[in-house]
Amino acid sequence: MLGLSDTIPALLREAAERFGDHPAYVEGDASVSYTELLGRVEAVAATYADLGVGRGDRVVLWGPNSTAWAVAGLAVSYAGGVLVPVNSRYVGHEVADVVERTDAALVVVHDGFLGRDQVGELAEAGTTDRVVTLQDLTRRTSPTRPLPEVGPDDVADILFTSGTTGRSKGAMSAHRQSIGVARSWAGLGGVRQDDRYLVVNPFFHSFGYKIGILVGLLTGATLYPVAAFDVDETMRLVESERITVLPGAPTIYQSLLAAPGREGRDLSSLRLAVTGAAVVPVVLIERMREELGIDQVVTAFGMTEAVVVTMCREDDPAETVATTCGRAIPGMEVRIAPDDGELLVRGEFVMLGYLDDPAATAEAVDEDGWLHTGDVGTLDDRGNLSITDRLKDMYISGGFNVYPAEVEQALARMDGVDDVAVVGVPDQRMGEVGKAYVVGTAAPDDVVAFARGRLANFKVPRYVEVVDGLPRNLSGKVLKNQLRDA
Template sequence: MRNEGLGGWPVRRALMTPGRTAFVFGGSAFTYAEFAGRTARLASRLQAAGVEPGSRVAYLGPNHLALVETMFATHRLGGVFVPLNFRLTAPEIAYQLGDSGPAVLVYGPECAATVGGIGEHPAQVVALAGPAPGEAEYEPWLAGGEDTPIDVPVRLDDVALILYTSGTTGRPKGAMLTHGNIVWNTCNVLVGVDLTADDRALISAPLFHVAALNQTLLPTFAKGGCSVIAPGWNVDTCYDLIEKHRVTWMFGVTTMFADFAGSPRWPGADLSSVRMVMSGGAAVPEVLIRTYQERGLVFCQGYGMTETAPGATFLEAAESLRKTGSAGVPAFFTSVRVVRPDLTDVAPGEPGEVLVRGPNVSPGYWRNPEATAASRTDDEWFRSGDMGVIDDEGHLYVVDRVKDMFISGGENVYPAEVENAIFEHPAVAEVAVVGVPDEKWGEVGKAYVVCRPGTRLTRDGLREFLRSRLAKYKIPVHLEVRDALPRTGSGKVRKDRLRATTQRSNSSPHG
């Protein structure tokens, strides 16, 4: 096979384990042989639609088997897959389509209004449900494809994915990941997680996000395991799927795991099949990690970002108790440093910016050489923009984003540390802290909190709670209680929006 990239994976897996279940979706199970046949037919249809090596194919919609099929079929043709955040508005999607220039757009019925509002675009449109004028219904369209082998030469350094960053500042950038980036990331996961062919992964985080796709689904596929795909995150659905399919591991972000542990089903649910849960993308409060550990579940963390495909560090299961709160050590095939502003290495315990280098690191941003150059040091280390510390055993602790740190009375304040302390309050379900201007101190903290049902929180009550936990200058001066926090599609809090709406006055007793 001349395809060295992901496009060859369905064929290779089908040869090795044709009868094993590759995916469960919508109440149906699909073997590796069946999945290989479906992707072959889809590849022939995409080829007939004009997809060739280098062409982009976009996908817009919630988690669906068709997303995975579209990705593998695109890669079989040497194309570039562009998964889009279905929560974005039509103008936001229009920008990403205009930037990436796909030949084909596949979308789910939930996104019909968004697609209708995009306006003119060159992509051929394929609907998962329909039909509607100018659209092809997905299943009949797929069934009309041919099973004839397509073996386009694809090298590991060819671009496989364009993943648009969250865009917390300015326009989102299209991070390019090569087939080699993804293969090496998969190797890093398999070294750190010890997956087996009997593992069953629950995919409930969005597959347009790099962690669900590259850190969970693809390593499971490479090992010949089974991925149980949920359309999206729903606590009860998650419990049901774990019990029905005996799920062994899952990935999630902080809010997902907080919701899961806060469910009334938590104490009595059968979670005996789950041997590990894994989180990344943002610091996880230690109290939440302890909640899972006390339930007998191994809670592992990793650290990374879209541009590192995403795994940069990983905390292995054996260290999850001793190093609670750590993001672990560098992944096996990846190097990580923490540096001062002059790019010299920090001492243990000294905060600095995290740099990453390795075969999993993106070659740059799509059609954006300026942003690519700005993200690299002169000796080609990727600048994460994250603050971290390394302990005396080489374990990384992510402190915060460089841009999120603020200075109060001459002291550095890292919001993630403050959020961790606030999260221990029994009334707090979600929290985000930002720095806001202050005439006396320059900046002070403002906490945005979502309370648990049936509870309330006051500014003075929160400050009193924190007095024994944080230095005085770290304790937020302001509190605002909200029904929800603004988030990106990958679950990260949109702190730029919080800063933009910050009021310069103290909150009322009710927030």
């Protein structure tokens, strides 16, 4: 039976009572039980209160997957606050923008990840106060104190996603929504207490946070957080820890299938894989089942504004799993707009709206509650969804959404760049990567270096071509289809 609570603090208390000494997290040689997890969260929540976090206050959390991240994230809700996770690969300026826009009461930073000075980067971007390191936070031992209660309809989290205008938008979800979508996913996947769940999907993303951390609380599964994907380490963990659940982008499984020495590894414990976020070749699904021996392989469709919308079922054939995203999950419905073929989504798990942006919210969600996804799709006779195109220019690189307008705005600030357009181009390993068409005198290598200093790695164009001009229509819009075709 899945957890019944409809707020995250209540769900955590319920999990501690139900699962007790059963391990909640294993990281290296350290194991934390569900009872211990509750105690750690209570201590950090009290520390948040000492640092001035109150009911409804936003806390930005910047770091890679770890047990400490899970504790810090759950403690935000426990203290009555709103969790704002940001990409661990962001640079300081990107995080500072989120801090400013959310008026965050606190910024929790995993300092030193990948050898970087995250605290220093924030300082350079103008954020010097309200900053505490994750390492220091989890060493504190504040006594528990009465904390504000949250309700099912209170905002639990704000996850930022970029739009085609280049300005990021914060999608707000209530406690009942974040828990509800995790409950639906866990039920369809059949996740249970004896599962050992390797969480490669980043906690800062809805797939890692809601379909990872919250699924653990609902089911009692043991989570193994992975800070950065490494194929050899992943195979070692699957073999040594007898991992049973491994969701992820197609890149994860392609890397496993191509890994040297895979034949010498025992990966037979894997039973559930859920993938999506990119076009999935039929042969990949077949090889995942046949060569990796994964019993249940399914695909799904979701977005930050509606975490899981459709999902394949256990008995679907490989062709259905590879060529569709499955059918609407309980509580959600989908339809295709007759005029332009756009996928529309409605239901319990559509976001509350965008933070401080009623105009963007009204543009995204119509008066009848339909979320306009910007994707073009079709539905077959059984209701299985296939995404065929994008109304927007977004492309997906290694499972992460990249919005060209944001990259273009960054590159436009570079001396020697007079005009720029970015499109996604096919890449065998990443699915798609960025290619920048630049008008001006800037050298391609310099453009890449400039981007690396201002954007997360997955947003940095892998290719740069200097051109005399960009193709535009009569209204001045860049004809990106021509660039893609080229």
